[in-house]
Amino acid sequence: MAEMIAIDGLTKRFGAHTAVDDISFSVNRGEVLGFLGPNGAGKSTTMKMITGFLAPTAGTAKVCGFDIQDSPIEAKKKIGYLPEGAPAYPDMTPAAFLDFIARVRNVDGALRKRRIADAVEKTQLGEVLYQSIDTLSKGFKRRVGLAQALLHDPEVLVLDEPTDGLDPNQKHEVRGLIKAMSYDKAIVISTHILEEVDAICTRAMVIAGGRIVADGTPVELEQLSRHYNAVAVRLEDEADTDAVKAALERVDGALSVEANKYAGVLTVYPKDARSLIAEVGQVMRHGRWKVAEIRVERGHLDEVFRRITQA
Amino acid sequence: MGIYTIFRRELTSYFLTPLAYIFIVIFLAMAGTFTFFVGNFFGRGQADLQPFFQFHPWLYLFLIPAITMRLWAEERKTGSIELLLTLPISMTDAVLGKFLAAWCFTGIALALTFPMWITVNILGYPDNGAIVAGYAGSFLMAGSFLAVGAAISPLTKNQVIAFVVTSVVCFVFTVGGTGVVLNFFTGWAPTLVVDTVAQMSFMTHFNAISRGVIDARDMVYFASVIGFFLFANVIFVDLKKAG
Numbered sequence: 001m002a003e004m005i006a007i008d009g010l011t012k013r014f015g016a017h018t019a020v021d022d023i024s025f026s027v028n029r030g031e032v033l034g035f036l037g038p039n040g041a042g043k044s045t046t047m048k049m050i051t052g053f054l055a056p057t058a059g060t061a062k063v064c065g066f067d068i069q070d071s072p073i074e075a076k077k078k079i080g081y082l083p084e085g086a087p088a089y090p091d092m093t094p095a096a097f098l099d100f101i102a103r104v105r106n107v108d109g110a111l112r113k114r115r116i117a118d119a120v121e122k123t124q125l126g127e128v129l130y131q132s133i134d135t136l137s138k139g140f141k142r143r144v145g146l147a148q149a150l151l152h153d154p155e156v157l158v159l160d161e162p163t164d165g166l167d168p169n170q171k172h173e174v175r176g177l178i179k180a181m182s183y184d185k186a187i188v189i190s191t192h193i194l195e196e197v198d199a200i201c202t203r204a205m206v207i208a209g210g211r212i213v214a215d216g217t218p219v220e221l222e223q224l225s226r227h228y229n230a231v232a233v234r235l236e237d238e239a240d241t242d243a244v245k246a247a248l249e250r251v252d253g254a255l256s257v258e259a260n261k262y263a264g265v266l267t268v269y270p271k272d273a274r275s276l277i278a279e280v281g282q283v284m285r286h287g288r289w290k291v292a293e294i295r296v297e298r299g300h301l302d303e304v305f306r307r308i309t310q311a
Numbered sequence: 312m313g314i315y316t317i318f319r320r321e322l323t324s325y326f327l328t329p330l331a332y333i334f335i336v337i338f339l340a341m342a343g344t345f346t347f348f349v350g351n352f353f354g355r356g357q358a359d360l361q362p363f364f365q366f367h368p369w370l371y372l373f374l375i376p377a378i379t380m381r382l383w384a385e386e387r388k389t390g391s392i393e394l395l396l397t398l399p400i401s402m403t404d405a406v407l408g409k410f411l412a413a414w415c416f417t418g419i420a421l422a423l424t425f426p427m428w429i430t431v432n433i434l435g436y437p438d439n440g441a442i443v444a445g446y447a448g449s450f451l452m453a454g455s456f457l458a459v460g461a462a463i464s465p466l467t468k469n470q471v472i473a474f475v476v477t478s479v480v481c482f483v484f485t486v487g488g489t490g491v492v493l494n495f496f497t498g499w500a501p502t503l504v505v506d507t508v509a510q511m512s513f514m515t516h517f518n519a520i521s522r523g524v525i526d527a528r529d530m531v532y533f534a535s536v537i538g539f540f541l542f543a544n545v546i547f548v549d550l551k552k553a554g
């Protein structure tokens with residue numbers, strides 16, 4: 001089965017407040033879906049419903065074909081879940097905690113030892129294995145939560161801000177880990193780090209006010225940025241700026257030309273997201289202006305994010 | 312399987328903090344104090360454990376809420392409830408596992424009073440059947456106190472509130488069978504009401520059992536109280552888990 005998570009019309013109301021408003025989507029094996037969205041958008045609430053912690057007000061969530069409301073145990077067996085804030089039992093050591101989780105998940109015998117060792121290695125918990133969890137640093141707590149989610153090698157992973165609080169090395173490690181696991185799993189992560197979407201997600205979904213406001217590959221989202229395929233030119237001689245600007249504005253397909261705050265840098269924004277690098281090059285050669293640097297810009301996800309979530 | 316794993320984790324967790332040891336020491340010290348000083352164990356000149364058992368309801372009244380207050384309140388406060396309830400176990404497994412661990416722990420504390428039993432056997436010739444009944448009754452009553460506390464625990468994230476409310480509810484269940492309350496009703500209320508109030512009380516049933524009369528009705532009473540409050544426990548956890 002390719003479709004591992006199927007969400008249909010999922011809605012959650014808290015009193016009069018609608019936290020998640022009629023969301024539908026599905027995630028296939030091999031996909032890493034990134035949830036983006038401002039604070040309070042409904043990302044965690046959606047995850048809590050997928051994993052069976054909260055009952056939806058309306059709609060259904062199916063995991064590997066099992067409805068989380070009708071067959072909760074079967075569905076939960078398929079899921080590895082890192083809840084927001086990576087809660088654990090503070091009095092326990094990571095070793096005892098992982099042993100408990102493995103037992104609840106019916107990972108028995110020699111397999112249990114192997115899976116725990118495997119999860120410990122993947123999340124690099126070795127040095128704190130016998131220290132009580134409440135004395136661990138924030139990043140290590142997060143890694144304990146991650147190890148717990150991976151333990152039974154689940155088909156579906158739901159990770160609520162998995163890299164929050166990790167140092168740059170660990171962020172890199174965890175991203176690599178998620179990427180390496182993704183080929184035979186369906187993974188949903190939420191994050192506030194936009195570069196993470198580029199780094200690991202095959203698909204990004206922006207949620208705002210409980211609704212999906214954008215859904216596509218990271219590149220498709222970048223294309224929504226006005227910087228996408230803009231051509232930036234840095235002139236050798238700042239004095240040319242005004243003349244070059246006038247010439248570039250006459251290029252066919254150019255929407256606008258802006259002089260950057262750094263002297264001598266001009267950016268040509270295209271009308272239809274088509275790169276105008278050839279045309280710009282021609283204008284420069286034609287006018288015999290000296291070019292220090294010329295490059296095509298990628299879209300800025302943070303700009304896209306701001307625009308679609310503030311609308 | 313799920314129940315057993317939860318039970319195991321909970322029971323070991325008691326011994327990870329000083330709570331278990333403090334509880335057991337206080338329980339034993341108080342039980343001894345009441346029995347020997349307040350209950351006039353030696354002065355009575357009788358070899359039985361009546362003075363010992365007679366104070367159990369009052370001991371449980373403030374010691375049991377100390378066990379149950381953290382049961383669900385803590386899970387809610389640390390957020391581990393989200394982890395627990397997204398594991399492939401049913402809510403009933405989680406509720407029963409926790410309850411049974413608490414009951415087992417109380418059972419351990421109760422069992423550690425065995426020197427008392429040895430003492431009466433050295434001093435005289437007690438009715439050991441009655442003593443076994445007393446222990447059984449006390450254990451059942453402890454289960455009822457625990458079930459009440461376990462049900463109240465998910466209603467708050469604040470352990471102090473859980474402690475106080477549990478004590479008050481258990482107090483009502485306990486004093487319902489004492490002379491003071493029953494005298495208040497006798498005389499003006501119909502016998503049916505007086506009997507009902509008495510029958511609702513832990514005290515009435517515990518006293519019946521600890522006198523050595525093991526009556527199925529007393530057993531059924533405690534079993535129903537435990538069953539009812541565990542059912543309420545499941546409902547309350549479900550109701551309050553979100554926030």
Ligand SMILES: Nc1ncnc2c1ncn2[C@@H]1O[C@H](COP(=O)(O)OP(=O)(O)OP(=O)(O)O)[C@@H](O)[C@H]1O
Pocket residue numbers: 014017019037038039040041042043044045046084553554
């Ligand atoms: N138990 C609850 N009771 C009432 N309101 C709630 C509850 N849980 C969440 N909410 C509300 O639902 C909305 C969505 O919250 P949610 O935690 O899903 O946001 P989020 O997208 O995960 O935000 P963040 O990026 O800050 O983690 C918020 O307005 C929040 O206040």
Ligand SMILES: [Mg+2]
Pocket residue numbers: 043044045084160
């Ligand atoms: Mg969140």
